[in-house]
Amino acid sequence: MAERGGGGKARAADPARRAAWEVLKTVRVDDAYANLVLPAVIEHFRLDQRDAAFTTELASGTLRWRGLYDAILATCVDRALSRVEARVLDALRLGVHQLLAMRVPTHAAISATVDLVRDIGNEGAAGFTNAVLRKVSARDRDEWVAEVAGPAGTRKHLEVALSHPAWVVEELARGLGPTRVDELADLLQADNDPPAVTLVARPGRAEPAELPGTPTRYSPYGVVLDGGRPSAVAAVAEGRAGVQDEGSQLVALALARAGLDGPDRTWFDMCAGPGGKSALLAALAAERGAVLLAGERAPHRAGLVRKALAGASGVAGVVVADGARPPLRPGSVDRVLVDAPCTGLGALRRRPEARWRRRYDDMMNLVLLQRSLLSSALDLVRPGGVVAYATCSPVYAETSQVVGSLLGGRQDFVLDDATQLLPEVPDAEGTLAGTVQLWPHRHGTDAMFVAVLRRWD
Ligand SMILES: C[S@@+](CC[C@H](N)C(=O)[O-])C[C@H]1O[C@@H](n2cnc3c(N)ncnc32)[C@H](O)[C@@H]1O
Secondary structure, eight states: OOOOOOSOSSOOOOHHHHHHHHHHHHHHHHOOOHHHHHHHHHHHTTOOHHHHHHHHHHHHHHHHTHHHHHHHHHHHSSSOGGGSOHHHHHHHHHHHHHHHHSOOOHHHHHHHHHHHHHHTTOGGGHHHHHHHHHHHTTSOHHHHHHHHSOSTTSHHHHHHHTTOOHHHHHHHHHHHOTTTGGGHHHHHHHHTSOOOOEEEEOTTTOOGGGSSEEEOSSOTTEEEEOSSOGGGSHHHHTTSEEEOOHHHHHHHHHHHHSOOSSOOOEEEESSOTTOHHHHHHHHHHHHTTOEEEEEESSHHHHHHHHHHHTTOSSEEEEEEOOTTSOSSOTTOEEEEEEEOOOOOTTOTTTOTTHHHHOOHHHHHHHHHHHHHHHHHHHHHEEEEEEEEEEESOOOGGGTHHHHHHHHHTOTTEEEOOHHHHSTTSOSOBOSSTTOEEOOHHHHSSOOOEEEEEEEOO
8 A cells, every 4th residue: 555644745645645636626627426536546546455445435535524624624724715726625625534534643644635735736835734734633523513513403513514515404404394304413414424335136137145245124126235346246247236226226116016007018217327227127127028118318328228228128228318308109108217317415425526516506497307307207108007206316396396296287197105115114205195205314225205196097
């Protein structure tokens, strides 16, 4: 492993820390997703397994805890943080994470960050970095939280201490609803705990027992991976299994389990990219002689769906199509999934940067799109057929409100009780009766929402 810290001047930065800084820079400059950038950066710096783990924790943890770290840095810097050069601020944040959340000795965390600042070309900020991090190192994490987060028990305290933007905390509180709002701190904490990797054994193609790990709590197809890379598992490499959060498995299951009157032949996944749910749905469809058509608006994501479905039975095809204008006759489909584009505020555990990137206004634009996609799906399904509307968000405006407003204008649809379709999952009722809302702190899954709407006429 590369040497970390120690005395001396003007050394090149430790590659593991430089790699973590590159991840932060790419997320900041290119709007990249940290989990997608990390493997490429680790490869580029030729990090061994131990250094790769260090870089992953350093980059992901820093992105997750940025809100708290910026509140701390603001008290240690003599000017507004917005006036600190962005690349130096990223290095400072990495330094704070090492000081307050990793077992890196103080002198090593500070001197390695000073080396990093020099290495990225800002020799002039070396003294500043050293002085700021010395101030940070004067207290431990709990002391800093007490200093910068205000009185415990307030919303403001939760925002800062658990590092979430105010509007996100507000929306998550509303999503929990008045009877559950006391779970807010547990939810925010769960967002900060990196999840274990969960695999799905696609039925008819792989058995959960083939996968190395522990069976998931609720999904009959899921296994929590013991460790190691998923791609090293033969069934994953062969496409018979895949990486998929248990919540997503349960959404597919709810759609497949809904009872139908009449034929059960044609399934449509309207927003299929990158194809995780399509692959599970196709396997479930094949078991009963039905076929799945997958639609996706973005051509490159449709390509990912094709890859996810390679070698699968039960596939009618993959089409690049706007779900608002699907290439299917109205009233012709037995089951439709609308896994709608959403804020993703239910998947913050696995997307450390997402909470800082999303804006309240994004949400309002997404709600309009969600309504239009669900409305189109309701037109596609035949009388007696079902539509599952899902999001990886627990935000009220994107979930219960979208479903409630569409149902209000469509006398030909009723809501099935989705909690009855997933009886193995306790305490999962959404704020709209009959919908299912999963939670990371309660179920150990992403905060997936699903409602099942049945056309009776
Ligand atoms: C939440 S993701 C779907 C995840 C996917 N079901 C899975 O399990 O892998 C939403 C997808 O909808 C796609 N999308 C956005 N607008 C769309 C539209 N108007 N019609 C169809 N797909 C759309 C996005 O490109 C994105 O791939």
